[in-house]
Amino acid sequence: MAEKEEDVLLIGAWASPFSRRVEMALKLKGVPYDYSDEDYLVTKSPLLLQLNPIYKKVPVFVHKGKVLLESHLILEYIDQTWTRNPILPQDPYGKAMARFWAKFVDEQVTLIGFRSLVKSEEIDVAIKEAQELITYLEKEITGKMFFGGETIGFLDMVVGSMIPFCLVRGWEGMGIDMIPNEQFPELNRWIEKIKEIEIVRECIPNREKNIEHMMKIVGRIKAASKTA
């Protein structure tokens, strides 16, 4: 139950990496919040449709009556509003890089690594293409404890919620070992490291349920591409 002076509501979905990352940020900063879960594969609540009529998606973040959409924007808002444990670097270049890689993960990696891959007729080619993209992240994390440096930050939350705790479960369901240790030692090291952090662990969806959920999405993507 949220303390009334914070007045924070998060409309999310247990399987959505986009809302999970918002929860990571709120927990890291010690911000109490009310949470409402959307079972979005089944239906969308009237509240969600009212607050996000343009995209009809989670997360929707409400703070003292102000409605915010888009997970990256919500993360930045949280960082600017509750300043302990900052998640973005101070310098403009560091910020630009974090924003660039976050966009890359959410747009390119999910497209090539999942949505296109599922529809692909040549799975080996698709896997290689996806691994080429993920290699950029391997390079980014090399020599760093976390993407954010010494402590976890914005990019750790974006990559963490999306890759190990979402896409990997989808890949597992499809029988694909996308990020083997031999090829991605640094990324795997980072995954083990973030799992040690309590606030991250609290935001990891249950593995079995998640694999089942991701396979439902795989089914939907395949069905949609047949009728297209």
Place this chain on the structure above:
Amino acid sequence: MADEVILLDYWPSMFGMRTRVALEEKNIKFDYREQDLFNKSPILLEMNPVHKKIPVLIHNGKPVCESLIQVEYIDETWPGGNPFLPSDPYQRAQAKFWGDFIDKKVYGPTRLIWGAKGEEQEAGTKEFIEMLKMLESELGDKTYFGGETFGYVDIAMIGFYCWFDVLEKCGNFSIEAECPKLIAWAKRCMKRESVAKSLPDSDKITKFVPELKKKIGIE
């Protein structure tokens, strides 16, 4: 120490125009380097290996990619003059939301309007008008999207204005008839030196599109 600022760009790109406008607004001297996207230069491939796209902003040797990320970077790095983004976190998020909306919802349909035919083109035109109306509604009766001062959302959108002529011709519609306030807004922006300097003439774009279609193999 003098800043070295290089912009790798392509003259008709409405994305490149954002960065040009942002740099001009802040009075930053930059080295504009026209790129041939059909024969990509080593510097483009080196500075944006991930996407191999323009615009690329190179500041003292370090590349920043993605036009809206560049606009924000410019605002944060050279804070003098009118800030592009508000300092209030909520209003900042609102402005960035609309910038993202333009990327996600406004750009896509434009490709269908000049690049497709028949039903696909019609659908693109319909969608484009719908999205412009949403933007117009967000603008309301304000001078600029942010209020009295020219800022981030204006910068994100204005590059599309020089494409309006060719889009209207291809899609057979009038943007002014559908969104008069948006046209009035665009004309206000065009009076700004930064914008006038950064946008090519509409008829250059209109002449360019058929050539572009040939180059990418669509008739």
